Amino acid sequence: MSTSTLRGRRRSQLGILLGPASAFLAIFFLCPLLIMLVYSFLEPGLYGGAEWAFYPDNYGRILGFANPEFEDYDPVYISIFLRSLKIALITVAATLLVCYPAAFQISRLPDRWKNFALFLITLPFFASLIVRLFIWVLILKKTGFANMVLAGLHIVSHPLELIYTEGAIIVGMVYVFIPFMFLPVYASVEKLDWSLVRASQDLGANGFQTFWRVIFPLTLPGVVGGSIIVFIPALGNFIVPAVLGGAKVMMLGNLIEQQFLGARNWPFGAALAMLVMAAVLAILFFYIRFEARRGDDAPVLR
Template sequence: MNIAARRRLQLGLLLGPVTLFLLVFFLIPLGIMVVTSFLTPGLYGGVEWSFYPDNFGRILGFANPEFEEYDPVYIGIFLRSIRIAAMTVGATLLVCYPAAFYISRLPDRWKNFCLFLITLPFFSSLIVRLFVWVMILRPTGLVNNALMATGVISAPLEMIYTDGAIILGMVYVFIPFMFMPIYASIEKLDWRLVQASLDLGAGPIRTFLRIILPLTAPGIAGGSIIVFIPALGNFVVPAVLGGAKVMMLGNLIEGQFLSARNWPFGSALAMMVMAVMLVLLLVYVILSGRRNASAALTA
């Protein structure tokens, strides 16, 4: 066996298990969901094997009124989910970017300890952590009791079951996902360029905008996508901190599959989420390719 054939065999042995896993547990279920989204909902659940595009029309407004009615509530839920996911990205970025800078400048001993603290929430149950936030934010919770005891407010604030509570919970859950890519970019930052910019007369703000921000942009973009995608389809945080007052896409999809038993409509909603994620990933890949090509030409 020649060297090329041996390398192909080694590559096949290395990639074969991963490829098989993705085929069985990702591509095949995804294909089933794509097919189901274009089928007719069964009268008592399940599907009927006939083409039915009105599942998407029910969301986007081109449903056949003989069978379905367009309800703007669904596109409203879709837009609200995008807004909350985008605000979650912005809030996690505001928290993680300065924290990553500070931690990256610490001695190695404290740096490793801080990184351990960042990943510490992964060692406890998500549901338990979210119910702690319920106890903190509810009308008789810690925050309201403290504010009323100090005389700041006279009546409890409505903090639980709001968009703000969901964003707070999302930020709490997804901070490690934003922090790690940003921290990795900052760790690779060449501080000699920063010092040279300052020595040549550029102020701190201009140095940040022209040197630091472009060099750490890949970490910001990667962290934003990693946070936005699961935040858009998350249903655990809205279910616990939003209750029945705040509906998001994840809760709507869950309800269509488990409660309403309208699998085609639930699949159509899931496909729209997948479409948004695919567009974001394509934009990220295109921008990364252009940035790498520009860096290669500059070099």
């Protein structure tokens, strides 16, 4: 008797604890995503909204087939997608390049300084994103700080066009994503077994070989993890290109925003968003495979 009531009570406790959040997420997270998926296959309505008809041409406009009666396949969309991919990848590489050496230095500091350095790196994460981006407008614009410094040092005679370029977008993204990359990379570097590095040197490996064959593989989990959490928000980003790219450099995020708030072609915008999501899911899939393989290798290494 008592076991069954006990089990019943435990079940109701579990229901009370998990029920509300599960219901909330089912309704306001999963449900909207499913509707968006359906929406991306609907025919765009004449005045915004959608008609209830199967219409794969939303994807066709992007990927190369289209219904010529209404709209044409336009390679501009795929080129915007490729540009976004390129900018996101460069951002990942640049962020890694900025964070990796600093992680080594900081991991070797005495504890007190180490904690202070980590505090300084995480602090900007708490500051408003839009404020941190805005600062770069002031730095990069034609009469901005960067041009003032360059002119003051007589490096340039005319102010350079720094803002509203792909480079400006990348600098802005690197700046806001540093904590995302630094913390996972640092976690790996911190755990690095330096006796393996010394062993490699004793066995006659030069600096490059030691780095490439020992240090880098050992810190790879942090590098991969950091790269993924930088890549995901970078790919579909629309704030950074809107602020630092102006109207000149368009990324996927801006295109999606236009479809929803300007052109009012929601099904097409939903199809573009699905493209972003597909790219993210592909990356996560590879990450899970990577993690699983690493798990298999671990006993062998030990």
